[in-house]
Structures are given as structure tokens and as C-alpha cells.
Amino acid sequence: MIASELRRVCGNADCERLTAARWPEKVRVLVEPASCDSCGGSSQRRAARLLTEALHQAGINRLLFLSGTPPQHTTLRDLLGGDTLSCA
Numbered sequence: 001m002i003a004s005e006l007r008r009v010c011g012n013a014d015c016e017r018l019t020a021a022r023w024p025e026k027v028r029v030l031v032e033p034a035s036c037d038s039c040g041g042s043s044q045r046r047a048a049r050l051l052t053e054a055l056h057q058a059g060i061n062r063l064l065f066l067s068g069t070p071p072q073h074t075t076l077r078d079l080l081g082g083d084t085l086s087c088a
Contacts, residue, residue, distance in 0.1 A: 048079035
């Protein structure tokens with residue numbers, strides 16, 4: 001299927017860098033933010049992906065939340081859940 005050969009990216013430079021690093025072999029297609037493979041139109045999702053990338057580059061694969069409310073923890077776990085970062 002042709003869609004599997006495309007990486008959909010909004011105009012954000014961070015999203016471009018993140019998708020290019022993740023799928024360098026795929027052809028870049030500019031889309032509306034809601035359809036972006038990196039952020040899906042969410043600045044929180046983009047920030048979570050940037051955080052995950054920075055932690056991995058530093059050799060860190062676990063993240064411990066020391067403060068915040070249970071709903072905030074759930075939101076962070078949801079944002080980071082698709083990545084290979086262990087959250088506690």
C-alpha cells in the first residue's frame with residue numbers, strides 16, 4: 001500500500017526531524033497538524049516525543065514522576081506510552 005511508504009509531517013521543524021530520524025526511508029508528505037505522524041496536532045505529544053528522544057540519547061530509559069496528580073500521571077503515561085520509556 002502506498003500509504004505505508006509515506007511519512008506524514010506538519011510544518012513543524014521538530015516533527016520533521018523526529019519523523020526523518022524514525023522513518024528515513026519514507027517519502028515526506030506535508031499534511032495538516034492533526035494528520036502528522038509525530039505530533040497528531042498536539043504540542044504535548046510533540047514535547048513528549050522530544051523528551052523521549054533526549055532521554056534515549058542520554059542513555060536514560062526510565063522516568064520517575066515525583067509530583068503531580070493522578071490525572072497528570074495518566075496523561076504523561078499516555079503521551080509516553082507508545083515509546084520505549086518506562087514510567088513509574
